[in-house]
Amino acid sequence: MSTPSGFTEACEAFAGVGVDVEAALVSMANYAISIHCWQGDDVRGFEHDGAALGGGLAVTGSYPGAARTPDELRTDAAKALDLIPGRHRFSLHAIYAETDGKKVERDSLGPEHFARWVDWAGRRGIGLDFNPTFFAHRFAASGMTLAHADAGVREFWIEHAKACRRIGASFGRALGSACVTNVWVPDGMKDTPADRRGPRERLLSSLDAALAEPIDRSFQRDCVEPKLFGIGSESYVVGSHEFYLGYAAARGIMLCLDAGHYHPTEGIADKISATLPWVEGILLHVSRGVRWDSDHVVTLTDDLREIAGEGVRAGERVRFGLDYFDASINRVAAWVIGSRALLKAILIALLSPRERLQAAESAGDFTERLALQETARMLPFGVVWEEHCRRTGVPDEAGWLSEVRRYERDELSRRG
Ligand code: RNT
Ligand code: ZN
Numbered sequence: 001m002s003t004p005s006g007f008t009e010a011c012e013a014f015a016g017v018g019v020d021v022e023a024a025l026v027s028m029a030n031y032a033i034s035i036h037c038w039q040g041d042d043v044r045g046f047e048h049d050g051a052a053l054g055g056g057l058a059v060t061g062s063y064p065g066a067a068r069t070p071d072e073l074r075t076d077a078a079k080a081l082d083l084i085p086g087r088h089r090f091s092l093h094a095i096y097a098e099t100d101g102k103k104v105e106r107d108s109l110g111p112e113h114f115a116r117w118v119d120w121a122g123r124r125g126i127g128l129d130f131n132p133t134f135f136a137h138r139f140a141a142s143g144m145t146l147a148h149a150d151a152g153v154r155e156f157w158i159e160h161a162k163a164c165r166r167i168g169a170s171f172g173r174a175l176g177s178a179c180v181t182n183v184w185v186p187d188g189m190k191d192t193p194a195d196r197r198g199p200r201e202r203l204l205s206s207l208d209a210a211l212a213e214p215i216d217r218s219f220q221r222d223c224v225e226p227k228l229f230g231i232g233s234e235s236y237v238v239g240s241h242e243f244y245l246g247y248a249a250a251r252g253i254m255l256c257l258d259a260g261h262y263h264p265t266e267g268i269a270d271k272i273s274a275t276l277p278w279v280e281g282i283l284l285h286v287s288r289g290v291r292w293d294s295d296h297v298v299t300l301t302d303d304l305r306e307i308a309g310e311g312v313r314a315g316e317r318v319r320f321g322l323d324y325f326d327a328s329i330n331r332v333a334a335w336v337i338g339s340r341a342l343l344k345a346i347l348i349a350l351l352s353p354r355e356r357l358q359a360a361e362s363a364g365d366f367t368e369r370l371a372l373q374e375t376a377r378m379l380p381f382g383v384v385w386e387e388h389c390r391r392t393g394v395p396d397e398a399g400w401l402s403e404v405r406r407y408e409r410d411e412l413s414r415r416g
Pocket of ligand 2: 184225258285323
């Protein structure tokens with residue numbers, strides 16, 4: 001493939017607003033996004049013990065071809081990764097353990113149950129991130145886990161979290177890149193609580209117990225993920241934004257900002273610079289809520305462009321991750337569309353006439369700032385994106401879907 005026509009003219013157009021396209025393309029290599037494993041099998045995992053997904057998570061759709069085994073999930077993910085420009089990371093959940101048919105309780109999971117994932121990631125030269133799974137389990141059926149009133153239930157989940165931190169550290173050690181271990185618990189109440197404080201005190205002490213063991217930060221980073229409400233926790237979520245912002249700040253750990261976890265008109269882009277001074281770092285769960293935290297496949301929306309812009313400007317303490325799940329379309333395509341959309345948004349951020357916008361702002365010339373923002377919307381990003389795909393050896397916009405279709409015909413359609 002040769003350089004797409006119009007690329008030279010595009011470089012000139014960007015140069016006209018003070019933007020260096022070559023520098024932006026080089027910078028793209030700095031953005032390894034953490035691609036979530038759970039899009040590939042509708043958050044099912046491999047425990048197969050019949051527990052409902054629960055936790056307020058809902059996957060809808062019945063498109064054929066979901067991965068049924070770890071090998072299928074790895075093959076599907078590899079197909080997706082081959083169609084996404086750049087080198088990325090892969091984010092696992094504890095329910096993706098491989099226990100060779102043996103029942104291993106979540107509080108007893110160890111690095112050995114993820115050895116094949118580590119081999120796979122090592123062969124691909126990518127890092128792994130991790131998530132303890134506090135849902136789809138009999139001890140989560142009441143809607144409470146780390147904040148449960150029963151000390152025995154809390155203890156089980158604390159042990160699960162501890163096990164997961166060790167697993168995360170094993171990923172970091174084996175792959176030479178710190179694993180972010182992100183804690184999200186569903187804990188909350190459907191209706192007005194009598195006691196809002198008690199569960200929060202319990203969550204606080206459970207988290208402290210879970211995080212007590214010191215782990216080298218070059219291998220593993222702790223992260224907590226807040227939420228406003230969920231299905232079945234409409235009236236109260238124990239781990240709310242304020243709770244976890246305070247917790248992450250006080251304990252010097254990372255905060256996860258999920259785009260679907262706030263009021264429908266409340267974006268996470270503005271929260272990045274507001275929270276970053278107080279926490280160790282930020283993990284972005286880039287998602288797309290439609291009317292609620294519906295976890296639709298990420299697309300190149302204005303919201304996404306805002307998030308990518310702020311994430312890029314914030315620098316390396318912000319990590320980009322994806323969190324969505326759609327079972328109504330081809331799942332490999334879902335991975336590819338969402339990942340490519342996020343990368344397009346990052347590229348657009350890198351191609352923004354930032355210096356000129358800032359100069360206008362510093363000069364108090366808000367007219368110029370607004371005019372330039374509008375001009376920037378019309379710059380020829382598309383051809384730069386195509387050149388990025390060409391240089392990284394992946395199909396362009398017109399090309400990737402036919403590869404997914406071929407894979408669907410040869411592989412996915414054979415699954416019962
Ligand atoms: C749930 C959180 C959480 C999950 C994943 C599967 O509302 O967003 O991140 O989506 O852990
Ligand atoms: Zn999330």
